[in-house]
Amino acid sequence: MRKKLAIVAVIAVIMVSAAGAITVANMPDAQGNVQRYEISNMSCFYDSMIAQSTVSSLDADGEKEIAYDDGSAEQGFSIDLFDVGHAVLFTPPTKLWTLKRVRVYGLCNVNLSNVIFALEIWDNDSNLLYKLTDYSIAYFNTTSEWTEIDIPDINMTDDFYVCIFERGSIYVGADTGNPKMRSYVVIRDPKGMVSEEGFNWMIRAVGA
Numbered sequence: 284m285r286k287k288l289a290i291v292a293v294i295a296v297i298m299v300s301a302a303g304a305i306t307v308a309n310m311p312d313a314q315g316n317v318q319r320y321e322i323s324n325m326s327c328f329y330d331s332m333i334a335q336s337t338v339s340s341l342d343a344d345g346e347k348e349i350a351y352d353d354g355s356a357e358q359g360f361s362i363d364l365f366d367v368g369h370a371v372l373f374t375p376p377t378k379l380w381t382l383k384r385v386r387v388y389g390l391c392n393v394n395l396s397n398v399i400f401a402l403e404i405w406d407n408d409s410n411l412l413y414k415l416t417d418y419s420i421a422y423f424n425t426t427s428e429w430t431e432i433d434i435p436d437i438n439m440t441d442d443f444y445v446c447i448f449e450r451g452s453i454y455v456g457a458d459t460g461n462p463k464m465r466s467y468v469v470i471r472d473p474k475g476m477v478s479e480e481g482f483n484w485m486i487r488a489v490g491a
């Protein structure tokens with residue numbers, strides 16, 4: 284018990300001291316005008332305690348997990364903006380594939396735990412396929428771990444995005460080893476994706 288309390292305290296200190304800012308790219312809007320998105324209220328944590336691989340063995344129903352991260356978070360970021368979030372582009376392993384669950388590595392920001400987050404599944408043309416909203420604390424723990432979010436089955440025939448809009452309430456893990464160019468900062472209005480070239484969001488898709 285004493286050891287567990289000590290670990291929680293260390294995480295809290297690191298989160299507060301590592302607040303930072305990040306600027307994402309220029310994006311053309313629908314009229315072709317270049318817009319600049321500066322995410323000044325993006326904060327991060329450094330999670331030096333996570334090193335082990337966390338790929339889970341899946342059951343015998345033929346389920347597969349699509350992962351573009353290595354299972355260890357070197358950093359994590361929270362975006363305190365309403366319509367800006369984290370997204371990963373997934374390619375189904377087979378032509379007909381059913382998305383069943385989403386897994387996110389991260390932790391709930393204890394100061395904003397009653398904020399509503401949104402999980403959105405977008406198709407390859409940024410059309411909304413599914414949306415789930417709930418209090419962040421209802422799904423995410425206050426220490427970093429994998430959170431599994433069950434969703435209704437969605438049949439996929441093409442690439443799709445998993446988007447998390449957390450409004451400052453969740454630090455999403457970022458794996459900096461071998462970026463797979465699958466991670467984006469997603470903007471809802473106007474819809475857009477800004478590629479993240481330095482890390483992989485730790486967001487995974489499970490299906491069959």
Ligand SMILES: [Ca+2]
Binds near residue numbers: 355356457458459460
């Ligand atoms: Ca890593």
